[in-house]
Amino acid sequence: xxxxxxxxxxxxxxxxxxxxxxxxxxxxxxxxxxxxxxxxxxxxxxxxxxxxxxxxxxxxxxxxxxxxxxxxxxxxxxxxxxxxxxxxxxxxxxxxxxxxxxxxxxxxxxxxxxxxxxxxxxxxxxxxxxxxxxxxxxxxxxxxxxxxxxxxxxxxxxxxxxxxxxxxxxxxxxxxxxxxxxxxxxxxxxxxxxxxxxxxxxxxxxxxxxxxxxxxxxxxxxxxxxxxxxxxxxxxxxxxxxxxxxxxxxxxxxxxxxxxxxxxxxxxxxxxxxxxxxxxxxxxxxxxxxx
Amino acid sequence: xxxxxxxxxxxxxxxxxxxxxxxxxxxxxxxxxxxxxxxxxxxxxxxxxxxxxxxxxxxxxxxxxxxxxxxxxxxxxxxxxxxxxxxxxxxxxxxxxxxxxxxxxxxxxxxxxxxxxxxxxxxxxxxxxxxxxxxxxxxxxxxxxxxxxxxxxxxxxxxxxxxxxxxxxxxxxxxxxxxxxxxxxxxxxxxxxxxxxxxxxxxxxxxxxxxxxxxxxxxxxxxxxxxxxxxxxxxxxxxxxxxxxxxxxxxxxxxxxxxxxxxxxxxxxxxxxxxxxxxxxxxxxxxxxxx
Numbered sequence: 021x022x023x024x025x026x027x028x029x030x031x032x033x034x035x036x037x038x039x040x041x042x043x044x045x046x047x048x049x050x051x052x053x054x055x056x057x058x059x060x061x062x063x064x065x066x067x068x069x070x071x072x073x074x075x076x077x078x079x080x081x082x083x084x085x086x087x088x089x090x091x092x093x094x095x096x097x098x099x100x101x102x103x104x105x106x107x108x109x110x111x112x113x114x115x116x117x118x119x120x121x122x123x124x125x126x127x128x129x130x131x132x133x134x135x136x137x138x139x140x141x142x143x144x145x146x147x148x149x150x151x152x153x154x155x156x157x158x159x160x161x162x163x164x165x166x167x168x169x170x171x172x173x174x175x176x177x178x179x180x181x182x183x184x185x186x187x188x189x190x191x192x193x194x195x196x197x198x199x200x201x202x203x204x205x206x207x208x209x210x211x212x213x214x215x216x217x218x219x220x221x222x223x224x225x226x227x228x229x230x231x232x233x234x235x236x237x238x239x240x241x242x243x244x245x246x247x248x249x250x251x252x253x254x255x256x257x258x259x260x261x262x263x264x265x266x267x268x269x270x271x272x273x274x275x276x277x278x279x280x281x282x283x284x285x286x287x288x289x290x291x292x293x294x295x296x297x298x299x300x301x302x303x304x305x306x307x308x309x310x311x
Numbered sequence: 312x313x314x315x316x317x318x319x320x321x322x323x324x325x326x327x328x329x330x331x332x333x334x335x336x337x338x339x340x341x342x343x344x345x346x347x348x349x350x351x352x353x354x355x356x357x358x359x360x361x362x363x364x365x366x367x368x369x370x371x372x373x374x375x376x377x378x379x380x381x382x383x384x385x386x387x388x389x390x391x392x393x394x395x396x397x398x399x400x401x402x403x404x405x406x407x408x409x410x411x412x413x414x415x416x417x418x419x420x421x422x423x424x425x426x427x428x429x430x431x432x433x434x435x436x437x438x439x440x441x442x443x444x445x446x447x448x449x450x451x452x453x454x455x456x457x458x459x460x461x462x463x464x465x466x467x468x469x470x471x472x473x474x475x476x477x478x479x480x481x482x483x484x485x486x487x488x489x490x491x492x493x494x495x496x497x498x499x500x501x502x503x504x505x506x507x508x509x510x511x512x513x514x515x516x517x518x519x520x521x522x523x524x525x526x527x528x529x530x531x532x533x534x535x536x537x538x539x540x541x542x543x544x545x546x547x548x549x550x551x552x553x554x555x556x557x558x559x560x561x562x563x564x565x566x567x568x569x570x571x572x573x574x575x576x577x578x579x580x581x582x583x584x585x586x587x588x589x590x591x592x593x594x595x596x597x598x599x600x601x602x
Contacts, residue, residue, distance in 0.1 A: 044335040045330075047330070054473050137338065160453075160460055165495070171478040171481040179471075181344040
């Protein structure tokens with residue numbers, strides 16, 4: 021079952037709508053221009069995970085797009101309404117995917133269209149255990165583009181995801197499951213729908229690493245939650261810049277995202293990576309407890 | 312009045328729908344991922360201009376996105392149906408904007424959502440006569456990215472236009488009307504919704520120039536139609552690479568697009584450009600006759 025709740029000033033707790041019938045105008049700038057933002061977050065047994073981190077990032081994306089969206093409390097109430105309507109339908113895992121979307125609205129209206137959608141989350145236990153194959157794909161931008169060209173919207177989670185989807189199709193058509201983008205100047209960036217996390221152990225010091233955010237990547241909420249939990253458990257933390265060889269030299273590489281959580285990368289461009297079931301289980305547990 | 316006609320196998324001439332009520336599913340990949348393509352073409356007195364060029368480019372965009380869309384004849388019939396429904400409502404200029412859209416469809420359905428929308432075209436006679444101010448904005452990509460990274464979808468006219476819209480907002484917030492993108496290696500690319508055209512006269516030889524397409528820009532249908540008409544009228548033609556200084560050294564610069572047609576650029580980054588009313592009128596007439 022898909023639950024749909026629009027944010028609507030006339031309905032303080034959100035306006036539920038039938039997700040099975042058309043609900044969007046054909047000239048909404050979200051579809052005609054991909055002009056809008058979104059977040060995907062996990063809910064377990066009806067409780068959203070790290071909602072503050074997602075609402076913070078939604079707000080940052082809105083700022084980067086100069087987009088006026090409903091206030092945070094309206095989102096919180098709409099999420100609660102949607103999760104209540106979805107209760108009992110989350111399946112055996114109790115896990116639901118909550119999507120928050122805000123578009124620039126119907127052409128000329130000057131008012132955002134905003135909604136919350138809840139569906140059952142796909143079960144990816146097998147992928148989390150067995151891992152995935154990844155291709156490195158050039159994102160075209162250099163790692164300094166974000167700082168000099170704000171109109172490129174790097175760091176905003178926009179609805180204009182055609183390139184991300186094309187990268188996934190390219191990876192799948194070429195024997196892999198997912199992709200990791202690199203910058204044109206050779207830095208590791210992020211996955212099309214995930215953040216890259218590396219683990220290393222050197223002389224007894226265990227470190228988690230992720231690419232530096234100023235290279236124009238999204239601020240990963242799952243990576244961040246994992247890092248905070250890992251730090252509390254005694255891990256050191258590091259933030260790029262990283263190059264592809266760092267991936268191969270690590271003791272493990274993961275893709276982190278809110279719905280799939282942590283997925284271990286077993287090969288990159290066909291070259292096998294180190295993998296430890298124990299370490300994988302430890303990090304998955306840390307991430308799961310932290311969220 | 313906005314006319315909406317869906318392409319639908321059950322309706323060979325297209326299925327008219329009320330454009331004033333919601334007609335799109337909330338989980339159409341066109342909105343959730345900006346995953347789709349479009350074309351905008353002009354119709355004058357109910358007759359579409361250069362429909363073949365637009366349908367060719369729609370097909371090229373679909374190929375680049377690996378997107379299966381309805382066959383050309385179905386588009387032609389839906390366009391005819393939409394223009395017939397819009398007849399009498401095109402206003403005093405008789406000019407209508409025809410938008411063709413195809414998305415990857417509702418998540419999981421595996422079938423494109425496709426429609427034709429017709430609205431009255433805005434009157435831009437003043438802009439065509441008086442011209443516009445433009446900023447040069449870095450597009451982030453180098454001019455070779457298109458050839459090495461097909462997943463970047465350079466050259467496809469996708470619904471993921473958030474960056475194009477952000478560039479226009481940036482230009483307007485900074486004292487200009489429009490933008491011209493440059494590559495990170497300093498080449499002139501295109502406008503966010505237009506093709507760049509330059510005119511030069513050297514030793515009695517008149518030449519029209521435009522950036523080379525392999526630099527990852529859209530194939531401009533209006534620029535192409537103008538070039539064919541100009542060639543027949545005795546102009547020489549040239550295709551980049553071009554650098555910003557070429558714009559300042561030209562005898563005139565225009566932005567070409569299907570609805571706005573040819574618009575003269577009067578300044579770039581605040582620096583005035585040569586402008587001849589006679590030359591502008593001559594090129595506008597050539598473009599108009601050719602379409």
